[in-house]
Amino acid sequence: MAGAAFSESLTVTDREELVRLLDGVKRGDQAACRQVYLTWRPGVLRLLEGFAQLDADEREDLVQEVFTRAFRAVGNLKSPEAFDGWLLSIARNRGLSALARKASRHEVRERYAQEQDDAAELIPESARLELDISMVRRLIESLPEGPEKETVRLFYVEGELSAREIAERMGVGKSAVTMRLERFRARIRRQLMLDVLKRRWEP
Amino acid sequence: MSPHLDAARWTALQATRDDALLEHLASGCEACDAFLAALPGADGDIDRVLLSLAPRAPSTDELAWARFRRRQQQPARRSLVFAVAAALGLLVAGGLLWRAEPQVAVDPWTGLKGSGQDALELRAAVKGARGALTPIDDGQAVSSAAALVFQVRSPMAGPARLFIQRGDGVPVELTQLGLVQGAQELERGDEGLLGFSLAGERGPVSVWLVAAEVPMSVDTALEAIKAGGDAGVVVAKLRVDVTP
Numbered sequence: 001m002a003g004a005a006f007s008e009s010l011t012v013t014d015r016e017e018l019v020r021l022l023d024g025v026k027r028g029d030q031a032a033c034r035q036v037y038l039t040w041r042p043g044v045l046r047l048l049e050g051f052a053q054l055d056a057d058e059r060e061d062l063v064q065e066v067f068t069r070a071f072r073a074v075g076n077l078k079s080p081e082a083f084d085g086w087l088l089s090i091a092r093n094r095g096l097s098a099l100a101r102k103a104s105r106h107e108v109r110e111r112y113a114q115e116q117d118d119a120a121e122l123i124p125e126s127a128r129l130e131l132d133i134s135m136v137r138r139l140i141e142s143l144p145e146g147p148e149k150e151t152v153r154l155f156y157v158e159g160e161l162s163a164r165e166i167a168e169r170m171g172v173g174k175s176a177v178t179m180r181l182e183r184f185r186a187r188i189r190r191q192l193m194l195d196v197l198k199r200r201w202e203p
Numbered sequence: 204m205s206p207h208l209d210a211a212r213w214t215a216l217q218a219t220r221d222d223a224l225l226e227h228l229a230s231g232c233e234a235c236d237a238f239l240a241a242l243p244g245a246d247g248d249i250d251r252v253l254l255s256l257a258p259r260a261p262s263t264d265e266l267a268w269a270r271f272r273r274r275q276q277q278p279a280r281r282s283l284v285f286a287v288a289a290a291l292g293l294l295v296a297g298g299l300l301w302r303a304e305p306q307v308a309v310d311p312w313t314g315l316k317g318s319g320q321d322a323l324e325l326r327a328a329v330k331g332a333r334g335a336l337t338p339i340d341d342g343q344a345v346s347s348a349a350a351l352v353f354q355v356r357s358p359m360a361g362p363a364r365l366f367i368q369r370g371d372g373v374p375v376e377l378t379q380l381g382l383v384q385g386a387q388e389l390e391r392g393d394e395g396l397l398g399f400s401l402a403g404e405r406g407p408v409s410v411w412l413v414a415a416e417v418p419m420s421v422d423t424a425l426e427a428i429k430a431g432g433d434a435g436v437v438v439a440k441l442r443v444d445v446t447p
């Protein structure tokens with residue numbers, strides 16, 4: 001099995017398994033498609049649960065859409081190791097598009113401007129290597145106690161409640177929770193960039 | 204000068220150390236965070252790491268898989284092919300975008316509902332630097348430096364929604380418009396012709412126009428796109444292939 005979905009890293013054995021599975025998907029082999037679908041479905045669904053504005057039916061529709069798209073485009077994947085992140089970026093973009101459809105026109109344009117399915121990669125490869133679970137944990141630790149930290153803890157660390165359920169529990173609007181999660185992701189990005197740039201100039 | 208990150212500063216920062224800017228970034232400036240958030244790449248990797256904080260076991264939801272398979276096995280909706288030659292031949296004199304010579308329809312208008320006078324038709328032209336308009340064919344390759352303007356022939360007056368779709372992605376709404384019956388250029392209020400810049404686009408891009416006699420929701424319009432039209436809703440599409 002190709003490891004637990006979204007585990008921190010894939011071992012060599014897992015990599016071989018992943019290559020075999022993705023080759024199967026490219027050939028349209030249903031057993032391989034089924035295994036990939038069932039393995040990654042929970043992570044894709046979880047990502048979409050971070051968009052509090054989407055209800056369960058909408059998330060379910062999007063999951064199907066994400067895999068349809070991914071299976072069709074898997075031939076474009078540069079390396080098997082990139083599969084996790086690639087699949088999740090499809091899911092995030094589909095989620096954002098769905099939010100855009102629900103939002104006002106003004107917001108639609110803004111989102112539209114930020115859609116980035118096929119855009120060039122402006123973030124250096126080295127940045128991705130810096131990104132690991134301990135960096136993210138440190139960042140969560142360093143957040144001041146407050147609603148953002150609590151939201152991040154509930155959604156990412158405990159990983160049980162959907163963003164919509166978190167909004168209900170905390171008694172705030174749905175978009176507030178989505179925004180807190182987005183803000184935290186922005187912090188990770190910033191930290192990533194700072195780490196990379198600093199390292200580059202260190203003697 | 205604004206202290207915030209922009210594309211030029213970002214590129215410069217990769218090459219040259221700039222402590223002031225780094226310090227500014229580390230302070231958690233919202234404008235700079237927003238710039239970084241809009242940079243392509245890394246999104247999937249950030250999600251991958253975040254989700255691994257509470258890893259999930261593979262799903263055992265065979266029903267979901269069965270639903271997915273069923274959906275995959277549905278035959279792709281065949282594009283409707285219409286003989287639009289006659290309709291195009293009749294198009295308004297003086298229309299900027301319409302080619303005078305009728306075109307033989309080899310699936311140029313997927314999703315057309317009805318034909319002839321009942322059909323909604325959408326054409327585009329590329330706007331040149333001096334404002335000259337060059338009509339383009341459906342599926343034509345167009346430079347990303349170009350901007351598209353649109354002409355429409357609508358079977359009725361009513362509200363419309365214009366969508367853009369990259370590749371097989373979900374169509375995203377660009378704007379809402381009011382159409383009159385007959386031929387017209389798409390305009391944005393008093394601002395003149397509605398233009399759509401292709402900057403930043405790449406590959407196949409489809410433009411969808413959905414029109415109805417009464418106001419419709421975005422969801423209704425998207426449904427109509429999926430279904431190739433719906434009761435009281437007509438759909439037209441054109442495609443371009445954006446090259447660098």
Ligand SMILES: [Zn+2]
Binds near residue numbers: 206207208232
């Ligand atoms: Zn700033």
